[in-house]
Amino acid sequence: MVVQTATPGARPPVRGTRRNATGVPRRQAVRPHWSRMLIHLLLALCAVAFVAPLLMVLSASFSSENAINRHGYSFLPRQFTTFAYRYVIGDSSQLVQAYGVSIVVTVVGTLVSLLVMSMLAYTLSRREFALRRSIGFYLLFAMLFSGGLVPSYILITQYLHLQDTLFALILPYLVSPWFVVILRTYFMSLPNDIMDAARIDGAGEFRTFFRIVLPLSGPAMATVGLFTALTYWNDWWLGLLYIDNDKLAPVQLLLYRIISNIDFAASNQTANHLVGVPVQTVRMAIAVLAIGPIIIAFGFVQRFFVRGITIGGLKD
Amino acid sequence: MSAPSAVGTAPGSSPERPHSPPGSAPGPVHRKRRRFRRADGVLLLMGLPALLLLFVFSYVPMAGLVLAFENYRPRQGIFGSAWVGLQNFKFLFVGGDAWRITVNTVGMNALFIVANLVVALGLALLLNEVRDRSPRLAKLYQSAMFLPYVFSYVVVTYFVVAFLDADSGLANHLLLDVGMKPIDWYARSGFWPVILTVVEVWKTVGFWVIAYLAAIIAINPEYYEAASMDGAGKWQQTRRITLPLLSPLITINLLLSVGHVFHADFGLFFQVPRNSSLLYPTTDVIDTYVYRALTSLGDVGMSAAAGLYQAVVGFVLVLVANWLVRRRDPAKALF
Numbered sequence: 001m002v003v004q005t006a007t008p009g010a011r012p013p014v015r016g017t018r019r020n021a022t023g024v025p026r027r028q029a030v031r032p033h034w035s036r037m038l039i040h041l042l043l044a045l046c047a048v049a050f051v052a053p054l055l056m057v058l059s060a061s062f063s064s065e066n067a068i069n070r071h072g073y074s075f076l077p078r079q080f081t082t083f084a085y086r087y088v089i090g091d092s093s094q095l096v097q098a099y100g101v102s103i104v105v106t107v108v109g110t111l112v113s114l115l116v117m118s119m120l121a122y123t124l125s126r127r128e129f130a131l132r133r134s135i136g137f138y139l140l141f142a143m144l145f146s147g148g149l150v151p152s153y154i155l156i157t158q159y160l161h162l163q164d165t166l167f168a169l170i171l172p173y174l175v176s177p178w179f180v181v182i183l184r185t186y187f188m189s190l191p192n193d194i195m196d197a198a199r200i201d202g203a204g205e206f207r208t209f210f211r212i213v214l215p216l217s218g219p220a221m222a223t224v225g226l227f228t229a230l231t232y233w234n235d236w237w238l239g240l241l242y243i244d245n246d247k248l249a250p251v252q253l254l255l256y257r258i259i260s261n262i263d264f265a266a267s268n269q270t271a272n273h274l275v276g277v278p279v280q281t282v283r284m285a286i287a288v289l290a291i292g293p294i295i296i297a298f299g300f301v302q303r304f305f306v307r308g309i310t311i312g313g314l315k316d
Numbered sequence: 317m318s319a320p321s322a323v324g325t326a327p328g329s330s331p332e333r334p335h336s337p338p339g340s341a342p343g344p345v346h347r348k349r350r351r352f353r354r355a356d357g358v359l360l361l362m363g364l365p366a367l368l369l370l371f372v373f374s375y376v377p378m379a380g381l382v383l384a385f386e387n388y389r390p391r392q393g394i395f396g397s398a399w400v401g402l403q404n405f406k407f408l409f410v411g412g413d414a415w416r417i418t419v420n421t422v423g424m425n426a427l428f429i430v431a432n433l434v435v436a437l438g439l440a441l442l443l444n445e446v447r448d449r450s451p452r453l454a455k456l457y458q459s460a461m462f463l464p465y466v467f468s469y470v471v472v473t474y475f476v477v478a479f480l481d482a483d484s485g486l487a488n489h490l491l492l493d494v495g496m497k498p499i500d501w502y503a504r505s506g507f508w509p510v511i512l513t514v515v516e517v518w519k520t521v522g523f524w525v526i527a528y529l530a531a532i533i534a535i536n537p538e539y540y541e542a543a544s545m546d547g548a549g550k551w552q553q554t555r556r557i558t559l560p561l562l563s564p565l566i567t568i569n570l571l572l573s574v575g576h577v578f579h580a581d582f583g584l585f586f587q588v589p590r591n592s593s594l595l596y597p598t599t600d601v602i603d604t605y606v607y608r609a610l611t612s613l614g615d616v617g618m619s620a621a622a623g624l625y626q627a628v629v630g631f632v633l634v635l636v637a638n639w640l641v642r643r644r645d646p647a648k649a650l651f
Contacts, residue, residue, distance in 0.1 A: 036445070036446065036449070039442050039445050039446055040446060040450075040453065042442060043439075043442055043443065043446065043453075043454075043457045044457070046439065046457070046460075046461065047456065047457045047460035047461065048460075049518075050460045050461050050463060050464060050518065050522070051460050051463060053464075053472075053475035053476075053478065053479070053518075054463070054475065056475065056478040056479070056486065057474055057475060057478055060478060068484050069483075069484065071489065072481075072483075072484040072485060072486060072488070072489035073478040073479075073481070073484055073485060073486050073489075074486070115365075116365040116366040116369065117366055119362040119363060119365065119366065120362070120363040120365075120366035120367065122359075122362060122363075123359040123360065123362050123363035124363070126359055128355075129356055129359050129360075130352045130353070130356045131352075131356065131360060135363065135367070138367070138370070139370070140650075140651050142370050142374040142375070143650075144631060144634055144635075144650075145378065145627060145631050146374065146377070146378070146627060147374070147376075147377025147378040147379075147380055147381050147623075147627065148377070148381070148606065148620075148623035148624070148626065148627050149603075149606050149607060149610065149619070149623060150380070150383060150606065150610055150616060150619050150620040150623050151376075151377035151378070151379075151380025151381055151383060151394075151620065151623075152373065152377040152380075153610060154380060154383065154388075154394065154616070155372075155376055155377055155380060158390055158393070160372075171369065171372075171373065172373050174366075174369050174373075175366045175369045175370050175373075177370070180366065204358065205355060205358045205359055205362065206358065206362065209362065230466060234466075234467070234468035234471075235468070236468060236470050236583075236587075237582065237583070252468050252470050252471075255470045255471065255474070256470045256473075256587070259470065259473055259474060259477065259590070260590060260591065280484060283474070284474065284478075287471060287474040290471065291467060291471050294466050294467070298459075298463065298466060299459075302459060302462065305462065305465075305466075305526075306462075306526055309523060309526050309527055309530075
């Protein structure tokens with residue numbers, strides 16, 4: 001939100017060199033060319049450094065196993081081939097299964113999470129709500145103090161018996177106090193008149209929320225939904241703790257199992273019947289397929305991220 | 317939780333009352349009373365699912381911290397297992413483990429905080445220099461910097477392997493090219509504070525660049541106009557205008573990070589070193605220790621003790637940090 005104030009029109013006459021800035025105050029001077037070029041060069045190098053690892057994985061997935069073994073990983077594919085992808089897709093049952101699990105967890109998790117968090121946020125946004133302060137404290141304390149891994153693990157495995165169910169992958173992340181606070185702040189910024197008008201017309205709280213507040217909250221819901229979806233899609237931690245059944249492993253857990261097991265191909269029964277399995281390139285191809293959706297979505301959703309970051313920095 | 321508890325807090329919300337009916341005339345319709353009304357019941361009902369989830373997944377585990385004082389037996393449950401007092405803590409602290417994981421956790425976090433701040437500020441300042449001449453390029457740079465933020469640490473591990481793999485990694489091939497001996501990166505713990513810092517900064521700095529750039533953009537351009545009329549160069553403007561105006565934000569971010577130095581990023585420390593036991597001297601932090609004590613050793617009591625130690629010290633640190641933030645700028649404090 002703050003970012004929008006960039007004012008491209010009001011090009012400030014900041015770039016005067018030392019020499020002429022003392023002279024004519026109004027004249028717009030051009031900075032020495034080389035210093036701007038230098039900054040661009042630096043930034044471009046950094047940008048490349050930030051993207052380079054991705055390029056390496058991408059190029060490895062398109063290289064031949066031979067080339068990797070001989071020359072190592074590189075930024076451009078050596079002996080270009082799509083063999084690794086054909087191999088993965090030819091025997092993709094496990095990957096498809098994992099994709100299915102990840103999609104279900106992400107979609108269901110994000111939708112339910114948005115629903116329950118926004119309802120609580122709405123409750124807290126109503127100034128006349130009697131328990132506003134106590135519930136606010138209830139949220140705050142959950143943000144500051146946590147029981148940590150061990151009690152949660154015992155609770156979920158020994159008492160709730162959620163291990164090897166999709167619930168274990170969804171329920172623990174449903175409510176993030178921080179997002180509730182962000183949504184509440186957004187709801188409170190909505191014009192009161194509309195909601196008052198709705199109430200005069202006899203709309204109850206539920207109706208006001210679903211018919212008026214939610215439709216007006218697209219940007220905030222999109223931002224929070226996006227961060228939540230990213231959390232679910234990227235999560236391997238809950239899978240690592242609670243999922244043993246291969247059929248329920250999400251993509252990230254599958255990736256973890258592949259990379260943590262150096263002899264992946266040897267132990268993977270699907271690969272056993274082939275001699276000379278391309279371990280390195282197949283590994284990287286699976287990684288590319290796993291991050292594919294995020295990369296595709298990245299360009300599209302980046303402005304929401306930016307907004308989210310600037311909202312997050314902006315409290316109440 | 318019942319209505320009377322809220323009645324006592326009325327003074328806090330009364331200053332807000334004059335603001336709520338701006339312009340419209342529904343005064344009598346939603347007259348405020350501090351007693352629990354029917355509408356409050358409906359509102360509570362709406363919040364109930366989230367409140368219950370928080371109760372089960374946040375508050376019940378807090379009570380479960382009593383495990384730290386027990387010799388836990390699954391058959392007997394959390395509240396039936398034998399009470400052993402401080403014995404679990406004795407194992408943790410006498411063995412020297414507590415010291416090692418505390419030093420690693422706090423030390424690595426300190427490295428991350430400093431490196432992240434320097435790099436984020438530097439990049440944000442550079443981006444600011446080119447942003448109005450070439451907005452497209454600046455956007456592109458910024459996107460590239462933010463990209464790693466959306467990957468999970470499992471995926472990051474693949475990236476790191478491409479660099480550090482003993483046989484095919486880029487690093488060792490470069491070493492071979494210049495005639496040096498390859499290094500078994502996943503067995504040499506000495507390198508890892510540096511490697512982890514680079515990875516951490518690479519992954520998260522894009523977030524901070526955006527945050528700091530937004531703050532720089534929000535600075536009133538008139539300051540710079542005035543300064544340049546007075547003959548201040550670019551460097552002087554940065555040092556005398558930008559940095560001083562950013563310093564409140566920097567201070568607050570630093571304090572909030574310091575509040576979290578007792579919590580390590582599990583993904584970074586568990587995934588990226590690939591849980592290699594040879595690297596534990598520098599990569600084992602409280603979070604990975606608790607995880608391993610629980611899952612490999614099955615020592616519920618001791619891992620719970622380490623968890624409680626972390627939770628309590630971490631909580632105190634957050635309170636202190638928040639108190640310091642509040643002293644500087646109450647609006648920025650968490651509570």
